[in-house]
Amino acid sequence: MKKPWLTEPISDEEDAEITAAALSDPDIPPLSDEDWARLRPAREVMPPEFFEPVTSPPRRFFMAEIELDVAEHFKREAGEDWQARINDILRAVIAKDAAE
Numbered sequence: 318m319k320k321p322w323l324t325e326p327i328s329d330e331e332d333a334e335i336t337a338a339a340l341s342d343p344d345i346p347p348l349s350d351e352d353w354a355r356l357r358p359a360r361e362v363m364p365p366e367f368f369e370p371v372t373s374p375p376r377r378f379f380m381a382e383i384e385l386d387v388a389e390h391f392k393r394e395a396g397e398d399w400q401a402r403i404n405d406i407l408r409a410v411i412a413k414d415a416a417e
Contacts (some may be wrong), residue, residue, distance in 0.1 A: 328333070340347060362369065388399070395402035 339345070383403075391399035391402055
């Protein structure tokens with residue numbers, strides 16, 4: 318089965334149409350040679366924090382038995398994010414218990 322993110326290459330005609338449409342867009346004209354000469358590397362103009370790696374807490378996993386009807390409900394309601402939805406609900410229960 319073909320992976321959904323793999324697409325057929327566009328034809329020369331399609332490429333020409335896309336290029337013509339881009340060149341005719343008055344809001345985004347092509348860069349001139351002078352424009353290109355004024356460009357500077359991003360590291361010279363952006364704050365250093367922009368280039369720092371994003372760190373997030375490590376995720377740890379464990380196995381849990383969830384009854385099939387419960388899992389199917391969350392898969393139906395939340396789609397691909399069903400496990401994240403279960404985590405959100407469990408966190409809300411923990412917060413509620415902590416508040417009592």
